[in-house]
Amino acid sequence: MEFKGKKIYIAPHTPKTTMFATELQEQYDFTFLGFVDNFQEGQRIVKPSQITEEYDFILILSQNHGNAIYEDFSKKLPQNKLVKVEILAGAYNFLTAQEIKNSLVQERSKKRKQSFLKIAATLLDLIGFKRNKIVFISKSSITTNNKALFTHCFKEGLDVCMLTDNIEQYKELKTLDMPVAHLQSTQAYWLMAQAKFTVQDQANLTQEINLLSPKQKSLQMWHGIPLKRLNKLTTVSYDYLISTSDFVNETTLSHVIQAKEYKNFGYPRNDIFMKETHDKYDLLFCDETIYTFAKKNFGSEHKIALYMPTHRESSKAAKIPLDFEELNAELQKNNTTLILKLHHFVQELYKQEASYSNILFHSTQGDVYPLLKYTDILITDYSSVYFDFLLLNRPIIFFDYDKEEYEANMQGFLYDYETFTPGYHAMNQEELHQALQEIIIIGADSFDVQREKLKSKLFFYADADASQKISTRVLQSIIKR
Structure with missing residues (x-):
């Protein structure tokens, strides 16, 4: 699509669209x-009814609400000026009118299922249906907290079912004879209507949560302690939110997610750090070849480093400023293997996988938490994974080469970045090599006290019982009433 010389608005106003605007202007x-945003106010933000300037296009970029925004805007604004944007394989895809029409057909099908959900949930209440089922909702991917609590409850013999639209993960659960249904199926909506609890760790399908009956309960576990600023979820309120401490609730989560009760039980995904052994359910969606390699070498002279950069919104922003040949030589010298866990936007790095003796590429959607237990050094930037890694009190390197740009695009950090990042900071490859040498060769680690101090602030519990606490004190406690 040609934008040269055009006058353009972007909707809605989020950190993602802020980054989108910056990158698009460069191209x-x-x-x-x-x-253009119905719910936010600020400089250069207008509602559809407030648009007075002549414009050529409004570009709409929103993974969860794009169709709803498009339909709302199309009632007030010329449809031929509305362009829906999706991110596919790291590139921005500008949908044609026919593609938008097809997605709207899918959206209408979803709305019919939502109507069915509301009616079915109400009818089950009227006939006195006894609800015992716990339904886990995982859109796009079954991520860490949902997986950990689901497998725990399954092994306990509770009536559970995973709802997902990730076909590969769906098949893997089927292979293990675990209860699973396709998220977009009518069966999934029927299971939601029957559920006593719906469990999530992402902010999607919020409309479905609002359609449940008052006799049903919702539990949100979220996907980590946030470092970057997040917009408040104003469209849904949960019955329970799983958190890690009062400090985290007061400073971040309560400002983002609305819930009736906040439970500081910790994240189920972190239980695996304390387990002596891992079974086949713990290793679901895990890259077992890499996991076995790390487990074998952990505690030996050969060190395991894991690099997990945070998600960037596009392939350009996601590219890593590293010379992998040079990095591989440095790793050989330090007797270290580096495992990269990248977002699927950076798939092109896989093409070079065979070239490096000391660099391994973890599957992009795989669960890395079993691997963290056998990781000597974590390299990251702004990802919440480093908060969890504090529970192991091992060295962390913050490869924050784009800190100023990232901070500006994300509208700042929630915490003071320097205070809340206890580890070595590397702005370029040379500094990264130096940090690795200090930790591996010299044995220097002057941040252990800072890590422990931050851990005690962020985590009320530092044990392996988060799943058990949630299961017994929330799920089973309510179901048995």
């Missing part, structure tokens, strides 16, 4: 007029 010569 195209156009006039950026600002953001």
Whole structure:
């Protein structure tokens, strides 16, 4: 699609669209007029009814609400000026009118299922249906907390079912004879209507949560302690939110997620750090070849480093400023293997996988938490994984080469970055090599006290019982009433 010389608005106003606007302006010569958003106010943010300037396009980028925004705007604004944007394989895809029409057909099908959900849940209440089922909702991917609590409850013999639209993970659960249904199926909506609890660790399918009956309960576990700023979820309120400490609730989560009760039980995904052995359910979606390699070498002279950069919104922003040949030589010298766990936007790095003796590429959607137990050094930047890694009190390197740009795009950090990142900081490859040498060769680690201090602030519990606490004190406690 041609944007040169055009006047463009972008909707809605989020950290993602802020980054989108910045990158798009670097690629195209156009006039950026600002953001269109029904729910936010600020400089260069207008509601659809407030648009007075002449414009050529409004680009709509929202993974969960794109169709709803498009339908709402199309009632007030010329449809031929509305462009829906998706991110596919790291590139921005500007949908044609027919593609938008097809996605709207899917959206209408979803709305019919939502109506069915509301009616079914109400009818089950009227006939006095006894609800015992716990339904886990995982859109796009079954991620860490949902997986950990689901497998725990399954092994306990509770009536559970995983709802997902990730076909590969769906098949893997089927292979293990675990209860699973396709998220977009009518069966899934029937299971939601029957559920006593719906459990999530992402902020999607919020409309479905709002359609449940008052006799049903919702539990949100979220996907980590946030470092970057997040917009408040105003469209849904949960019955329970799983957190890690009062400090985290007061400073971040309560400002993002609305819930009736906040439970500081910790994250189920972190239980695996304390387990002596891992069974086949713990290793679900795990790259077992790499896991076995790390477990074999952990505690030996050969060190395991894991690099997990945070998610960037596009392939350009996600590219890592590293010379992998040079890095591989440094790793050989230090007797270290580096495992990279990258977002699927950076798939092109896989093409070079065979070239490096000391660099391994973890599957992009695989569960890395079993591997963290056998990791000597974590390299990251702004990802919440490093908060969890504090429970192991091992060295962390913050490869924050784009800190200023990232901070600006994300509207700042929730915590003071320097205080809340206890580890070595590397702004370039040379500094990264130096940090690795100090930890591995010299044996220097002057941040252990800082890590322990931060851990005690962020985690009320530092044990392996988060799943058990949630299961007994929340799920089973309510079901048995």
